Amino acid sequence: TQLLEQSPQFLSIQEGENLTVYCNSSSVFSSLQWYRQEPGEGPVLLVTVVTGGEVKKLKRLTFQFGDARKDSSLHITAAQPGDTGLYLCAGDLTQGGSEKLVFGKGTKLTVNP
Amino acid sequence: DAGVIQSPRHEVTEMGQEVTLRCKPISGHNSLFWYRQTMMRGLELLIYFNNNVPIDDSGMPEDRFSAKMPNASFSTLKIQPSEPRDSAVYFCASRTTRNTEAFFGQGTRLTVV
Numbered sequence: 429t430q431l432l433e434q435s436p437q438f439l440s441i442q443e444g445e446n447l448t449v450y451c452n453s454s455s456v457f458s459s460l461q462w463y464r465q466e467p468g469e470g471p472v473l474l475v476t477v478v479t480g481g482e483v484k485k486l487k488r489l490t491f492q493f494g495d496a497r498k499d500s501s502l503h504i505t506a507a508q509p510g511d512t513g514l515y516l517c518a519g520d521l522t523q524g525g526s527e528k529l530v531f532g533k534g535t536k537l538t539v540n541p
Numbered sequence: 542d543a544g545v546i547q548s549p550r551h552e553v554t555e556m557g558q559e560v561t562l563r564c565k566p567i568s569g570h571n572s573l574f575w576y577r578q579t580m581m582r583g584l585e586l587l588i589y590f591n592n593n594v595p596i597d598d599s600g601m602p603e604d605r606f607s608a609k610m611p612n613a614s615f616s617t618l619k620i621q622p623s624e625p626r627d628s629a630v631y632f633c634a635s636r637t638t639r640n641t642e643a644f645f646g647q648g649t650r651l652t653v654v
Contacts, residue, residue, distance in 0.1 A: 430583075459640040470545075470632050470645025471584070478640060516584065520639050526589075526596045527639030529574060533583030 431455055432519055434532035441507055442540050449502045449535045451517035458520045458527060460493050460500040465514040465534070474515075507539045547633050547646035554653055559621040562649045565614055566635030574643065575608055575618050576632040584632070590616065623653045 433452045441447055451460070459478045463471035475484050477493035477500065484491045488511075490503040500517055516534045520527045546565040554560055566573050575587040588598040593610045601608070605624070610616040620627055630650050634643040 461642070468647070470634070470648055471643075472645070473642040476640060476642065518643070523597060526591050527572075528586060528589055528597055529634075529636075529643055530586055531576070531584040 430533065431521065431530045432517055432532035434517055434535055436535060437533065438536050438538075440538040440540065443508055444506050445539075447504050447507055447537070449515055449517075449537075450499070451501070451519075451532050452499045453519065454498065455519070455521060456497050458497070458522055460497070461518045461520075461529075462491055462500070462502055463516040463518060463531075465516060471514075471516055471518075471531075504537075507537075509539045509541050512537060512539050545633055545635055545644050545646035547631075547649050549649060550647060551650045552652070554623055554651070556624055556653055557622045558653075559619065560623045560627075560651060560653075562618040562631050562633075562651070564616045564618070564633030564646060566616070566633070567644055568614065570635035570637050570644070572636050572638070573610060573616050574634045575616070576634065578630045578632060578648070587618070620651075623651075625653045628652050 435450050461476045462474045465471040475491045480495045480497045482493045488505045492501050514534045514536050517532045518529050548563045572591050574589040576584050578584045587600045588608045590610045608618045630648045632645050632648045634645045636643045
Protein backbone atom coordinates (compact mmCIF):
# COMPACT_ATOMS: atom_id res chain seq x y z
CA THR A 429 0.00 0.00 0.00
CA GLN A 430 1.42 3.36 -1.09
CA LEU A 431 0.90 5.96 1.66
CA LEU A 432 1.65 8.82 -0.71
CA GLU A 433 0.21 8.80 -4.22
CA GLN A 434 2.05 10.98 -6.66
CA SER A 435 0.76 12.05 -10.06
CA PRO A 436 1.54 12.12 -12.83
CA GLN A 437 4.21 9.44 -12.84
CA PHE A 438 5.76 10.77 -16.06
CA LEU A 439 5.59 14.23 -17.59
CA SER A 440 7.21 15.45 -20.80
CA ILE A 441 6.74 19.11 -21.70
CA GLN A 442 8.28 21.86 -23.79
CA GLU A 443 10.47 24.58 -22.39
CA GLY A 444 8.39 27.51 -21.16
CA GLU A 445 5.32 25.48 -20.19
CA ASN A 446 3.87 25.36 -16.69
CA LEU A 447 3.23 22.14 -14.78
CA THR A 448 1.83 20.87 -11.51
CA VAL A 449 2.70 17.67 -9.67
CA TYR A 450 0.38 16.30 -7.01
CA CYS A 451 0.98 14.29 -3.87
CA ASN A 452 -2.07 12.85 -2.10
CA SER A 453 -2.76 10.68 0.92
CA SER A 454 -5.49 9.69 3.35
CA SER A 455 -2.99 10.08 6.20
CA VAL A 456 -2.11 13.27 8.07
CA PHE A 457 1.53 14.27 8.03
CA SER A 458 3.40 16.55 10.44
CA SER A 459 5.35 17.86 7.48
CA LEU A 460 5.65 17.31 3.77
CA GLN A 461 8.92 17.55 1.87
CA TRP A 462 9.80 17.70 -1.80
CA TYR A 463 13.05 16.23 -3.09
CA ARG A 464 14.70 16.16 -6.47
CA GLN A 465 16.83 13.24 -7.61
CA GLU A 466 19.36 13.15 -10.42
CA PRO A 467 20.47 9.88 -12.07
CA GLY A 468 23.05 8.04 -9.99
CA GLU A 469 22.53 10.27 -6.96
CA GLY A 470 20.42 10.31 -3.83
CA PRO A 471 17.44 12.66 -3.45
CA VAL A 472 18.18 16.24 -2.39
CA LEU A 473 15.72 18.37 -0.44
CA LEU A 474 13.97 21.26 -2.19
CA VAL A 475 11.56 22.40 0.51
CA THR A 476 9.75 21.45 3.73
CA VAL A 477 6.20 22.60 4.48
CA VAL A 478 4.86 22.19 7.98
CA THR A 479 1.68 24.23 8.45
CA GLY A 480 -1.62 23.32 6.79
CA GLY A 481 -2.27 25.73 3.91
CA GLU A 482 1.36 26.83 3.81
CA VAL A 483 2.74 28.07 0.51
CA LYS A 484 6.47 28.34 -0.19
CA LYS A 485 8.18 29.69 -3.26
CA LEU A 486 11.62 28.80 -4.56
CA LYS A 487 12.28 30.91 -7.67
CA ARG A 488 9.96 29.38 -10.30
CA LEU A 489 8.79 26.56 -8.00
CA THR A 490 5.74 26.96 -5.75
CA PHE A 491 4.92 24.38 -3.08
CA GLN A 492 1.64 24.11 -1.22
CA PHE A 493 0.60 22.01 1.76
CA GLY A 494 -3.07 21.13 1.95
CA ASP A 495 -5.19 22.58 4.76
CA ALA A 496 -5.71 19.13 6.29
CA ARG A 497 -1.99 18.27 5.90
CA LYS A 498 -2.83 15.24 3.75
CA ASP A 499 -1.75 16.49 0.34
CA SER A 500 0.68 18.79 -1.41
CA SER A 501 1.43 20.19 -4.83
CA LEU A 502 4.48 21.43 -6.69
CA HIS A 503 3.97 23.97 -9.45
CA ILE A 504 6.73 24.96 -11.84
CA THR A 505 6.35 28.09 -13.93
CA ALA A 506 8.07 28.44 -17.29
CA ALA A 507 9.89 25.12 -17.07
CA GLN A 508 13.46 24.92 -18.31
CA PRO A 509 15.54 21.94 -19.46
CA GLY A 510 17.52 22.24 -16.22
CA ASP A 511 14.33 21.31 -14.31
CA THR A 512 14.50 17.80 -15.78
CA GLY A 513 14.69 15.18 -13.04
CA LEU A 514 12.77 12.93 -10.66
CA TYR A 515 10.63 14.85 -8.16
CA LEU A 516 9.67 13.02 -4.97
CA CYS A 517 7.29 14.01 -2.23
CA ALA A 518 7.91 12.68 1.27
CA GLY A 519 5.84 12.84 4.43
CA ASP A 520 6.69 12.67 8.10
CA LEU A 521 4.31 10.17 9.67
CA THR A 522 4.03 9.98 13.45
CA GLN A 523 4.26 6.46 14.79
CA GLY A 524 4.83 5.50 18.39
CA GLY A 525 6.38 8.84 19.25
CA SER A 526 8.81 8.74 16.35
CA GLU A 527 8.54 10.11 12.86
CA LYS A 528 9.14 7.91 9.85
CA LEU A 529 9.76 9.49 6.47
CA VAL A 530 7.84 7.84 3.62
CA PHE A 531 8.09 8.70 -0.06
CA GLY A 532 5.82 8.77 -3.06
CA LYS A 533 6.88 6.92 -6.21
CA GLY A 534 8.00 10.13 -7.87
CA THR A 535 7.30 12.13 -11.00
CA LYS A 536 9.83 11.90 -13.78
CA LEU A 537 9.89 15.28 -15.49
CA THR A 538 11.46 15.88 -18.89
CA VAL A 539 11.64 19.43 -20.22
CA ASN A 540 12.48 19.55 -23.90
CA PRO A 541 14.29 22.56 -25.38
CA ASP B 542 31.28 16.91 6.84
CA ALA B 543 31.61 14.37 4.03
CA GLY B 544 27.90 13.61 4.07
CA VAL B 545 26.32 10.17 4.30
CA ILE B 546 28.78 7.56 3.07
CA GLN B 547 27.65 4.26 1.62
CA SER B 548 29.71 1.31 0.47
CA PRO B 549 30.07 -0.35 -1.87
CA ARG B 550 28.70 1.82 -4.72
CA HIS B 551 28.09 -1.24 -6.85
CA GLU B 552 27.71 -4.89 -5.94
CA VAL B 553 27.19 -7.81 -8.26
CA THR B 554 26.65 -11.14 -6.59
CA GLU B 555 25.31 -14.57 -7.35
CA MET B 556 21.97 -15.78 -6.10
CA GLY B 557 22.29 -17.37 -2.68
CA GLN B 558 25.26 -15.31 -1.57
CA GLU B 559 25.28 -13.04 1.46
CA VAL B 560 25.38 -9.30 0.78
CA THR B 561 26.29 -6.61 3.30
CA LEU B 562 25.68 -2.94 2.61
CA ARG B 563 27.29 -0.32 4.81
CA CYS B 564 26.39 3.21 5.85
CA LYS B 565 28.10 5.95 7.81
CA PRO B 566 25.59 8.68 8.73
CA ILE B 567 26.39 12.33 9.27
CA SER B 568 27.84 12.94 12.71
CA GLY B 569 25.26 14.24 15.15
CA HIS B 570 22.26 12.89 13.26
CA ASN B 571 19.93 10.85 15.45
CA SER B 572 17.82 9.11 12.82
CA LEU B 573 18.96 6.70 10.14
CA PHE B 574 16.85 5.26 7.33
CA TRP B 575 17.38 2.43 4.85
CA TYR B 576 15.45 2.64 1.57
CA ARG B 577 15.24 0.50 -1.54
CA GLN B 578 14.49 2.08 -4.92
CA THR B 579 13.12 0.32 -8.00
CA MET B 580 11.19 1.57 -11.01
CA MET B 581 8.16 -0.48 -10.06
CA ARG B 582 7.90 0.38 -6.37
CA GLY B 583 9.73 3.68 -6.06
CA LEU B 584 11.58 4.52 -2.84
CA GLU B 585 10.47 2.06 -0.18
CA LEU B 586 11.32 2.51 3.49
CA LEU B 587 12.84 -0.72 4.79
CA ILE B 588 13.77 0.19 8.36
CA TYR B 589 14.66 3.20 10.46
CA PHE B 590 16.60 3.78 13.65
CA ASN B 591 16.38 6.49 16.28
CA ASN B 592 19.45 6.85 18.51
CA ASN B 593 20.74 3.50 17.22
CA VAL B 594 17.51 1.69 18.18
CA PRO B 595 15.39 0.08 15.43
CA ILE B 596 11.97 1.71 15.56
CA ASP B 597 10.10 0.24 12.61
CA ASP B 598 11.22 -2.66 10.44
CA SER B 599 7.80 -3.34 8.91
CA GLY B 600 9.19 -2.47 5.48
CA MET B 601 11.78 -5.24 5.53
CA PRO B 602 10.49 -7.58 2.84
CA GLU B 603 11.48 -10.92 4.35
CA ASP B 604 13.50 -12.60 7.06
CA ARG B 605 16.36 -12.70 4.59
CA PHE B 606 16.84 -9.00 5.32
CA SER B 607 18.37 -7.73 8.55
CA ALA B 608 19.80 -4.40 9.70
CA LYS B 609 21.95 -3.32 12.60
CA MET B 610 23.23 -0.10 14.04
CA PRO B 611 25.89 -1.00 16.61
CA ASN B 612 26.84 2.65 17.20
CA ALA B 613 25.92 6.16 16.10
CA SER B 614 28.37 6.17 13.22
CA PHE B 615 27.71 2.88 11.47
CA SER B 616 24.87 0.77 10.14
CA THR B 617 24.63 -2.35 7.99
CA LEU B 618 21.91 -3.91 5.88
CA LYS B 619 22.41 -7.61 5.22
CA ILE B 620 20.65 -9.88 2.77
CA GLN B 621 21.16 -13.62 3.25
CA PRO B 622 20.57 -15.43 0.98
CA SER B 623 20.25 -12.93 -1.86
CA GLU B 624 17.80 -13.43 -4.74
CA PRO B 625 17.54 -11.80 -8.20
CA ARG B 626 14.42 -9.88 -7.10
CA ASP B 627 16.54 -8.08 -4.51
CA SER B 628 18.29 -6.22 -7.34
CA ALA B 629 17.73 -2.50 -6.72
CA VAL B 630 19.45 0.65 -5.52
CA TYR B 631 19.68 0.76 -1.73
CA PHE B 632 19.92 4.17 -0.05
CA CYS B 633 20.86 5.15 3.45
CA ALA B 634 19.75 8.55 4.81
CA SER B 635 20.21 10.36 8.10
CA ARG B 636 18.78 13.44 9.77
CA THR B 637 18.77 15.24 13.11
CA THR B 638 15.09 15.05 14.06
CA ARG B 639 11.59 15.01 12.65
CA ASN B 640 10.52 17.48 9.98
CA THR B 641 14.13 18.17 9.06
CA GLU B 642 16.04 17.42 5.90
CA ALA B 643 17.06 13.84 5.26
CA PHE B 644 20.54 13.60 3.76
CA PHE B 645 21.05 10.68 1.42
CA GLY B 646 24.12 8.72 0.48
CA GLN B 647 24.87 7.99 -3.16
CA GLY B 648 23.34 4.56 -2.90
CA THR B 649 24.49 1.00 -3.53
CA ARG B 650 23.40 -0.52 -6.81
CA LEU B 651 22.89 -4.23 -6.11
CA THR B 652 22.62 -6.75 -8.89
CA VAL B 653 21.90 -10.38 -8.01
CA VAL B 654 22.41 -12.79 -10.90
